[in-house]
Amino acid sequence: KKRVFSGVQPTGKLHIGNYVGAISQWAENQDAYDNIFCVVDLHAITIPEAIEPKAFRAKCLEVAALYIACGIDPAKSTIFMQSHVPEHSELSWLLNCVTPLGWLYRMTQFKAKSGGSESVGTGLLDYPVLMAADILLYDTHFVPVGDDQKQHIEFTRDLAQRINTMFNAGLVIPEAQIRASGARVMGLDDPESKMSKSTGEQKKGHSIGILDEPNVIKKAIMSATTDCENEARFDHCGPGVKNLLTLYEVMSKQPREQIEAEFHGQGYGKLKKALVELTVEHLRPVRERYADLMNNQDHLHDVLKTGADRARAIAGTTVTRVRDGMGFVRP
Ligand code: ATP
Numbered sequence: 001k002k003r004v005f006s007g008v009q010p011t012g013k014l015h016i017g018n019y020v021g022a023i024s025q026w027a028e029n030q031d032a033y034d035n036i037f038c039v040v041d042l043h044a045i046t047i048p049e050a051i052e053p054k055a056f057r058a059k060c061l062e063v064a065a066l067y068i069a070c071g072i073d074p075a076k077s078t079i080f081m082q083s084h085v086p087e088h089s090e091l092s093w094l095l096n097c098v099t100p101l102g103w104l105y106r107m108t109q110f111k112a113k114s115g116g117s118e119s120v121g122t123g124l125l126d127y128p129v130l131m132a133a134d135i136l137l138y139d140t141h142f143v144p145v146g147d148d149q150k151q152h153i154e155f156t157r158d159l160a161q162r163i164n165t166m167f168n169a170g171l172v173i174p175e176a177q178i179r180a181s182g183a184r185v186m187g188l189d190d191p192e193s194k195m196s197k198s199t200g201e202q203k204k205g206h207s208i209g210i211l212d213e214p215n216v217i218k219k220a221i222m223s224a225t226t227d228c229e230n231e232a233r234f235d236h237c238g239p240g241v242k243n244l245l246t247l248y249e250v251m252s253k254q255p256r257e258q259i260e261a262e263f264h265g266q267g268y269g270k271l272k273k274a275l276v277e278l279t280v281e282h283l284r285p286v287r288e289r290y291a292d293l294m295n296n297q298d299h300l301h302d303v304l305k306t307g308a309d310r311a312r313a314i315a316g317t318t319v320t321r322v323r324d325g326m327g328f329v330r331p
């Protein structure tokens, strides 16, 4: 089987964008691949100002539990905490040394998150290198992610090619797996910008949390920013309505023509109400499974332990291959 690797940062409230763009895809395609899913806690500290140790620890476990609650089956997929496998940090250093600085300054995520400030941590600039290490450690073929991570996957491919050429490292060149619809869910309050965990922590009504209570979901959707006169067609409306239509499309699995026929010319109220209902029902079982998992955290820790053991065994052989290629003395 081909191998899949992906992860989510424990940086805030997980939202419907993370679910639609990433996690739900992982769950749906589990049987087709050898799956490795990681809680990327080392990435989360690239904005250290946002880290409050006690809350961070809880958040990391929450993300692991959410993976399972969203349908990732530990019997079919390896689930682990990135920091439990030190090879991520080690490969990241080896890769750092062959990464041209210019490649990093070009990354749009860095530009957006640093806001041009010189006082951000070096880790924020280095984020794509750690992400490349995550992916390359497991000889990954496919990386199912949202549209915003496309550039980082391109970067990973270029970096793998570079180190293969320089040091005959034999790394597998991965491919991004991005869904046709729903790969970039926009903020409900501002449909010009991507729905994000970090923004969701600061602004009410920005995101739909995977674990949000029905009344919170309702409030967020009903007050979502909408635009243009009454058009509810995918190609003839502003980004706000398109965003709602897309969410409806992904969760209902109905064809676009059917959705347009149902909502076109009806005003946005009908679309919003239907989306509230659909979302609440869609997320209800996730919320229930999540509560069960958090009631038995021993099980969660067992899953993470088993996952880290398996991940380490694979990651160790890759690091050895790269070290050998570069000419390090074996211990
Ligand atoms: P942060 O604001 O901390 O960067 P985030 O919401 O961007 O949080 P990440 O942990 O960076 O979440 O990304 C996890 C996965 O979710 C990635 O595959 C990413 O592409 C995907 N993703 C993030 N936001 C969206 C979105 N709005 N629509 C679709 N996919 C998304």
Ligand code: MG
Pocket (backbone or CB within 6 Å): none
């Ligand atoms: Mg992000």
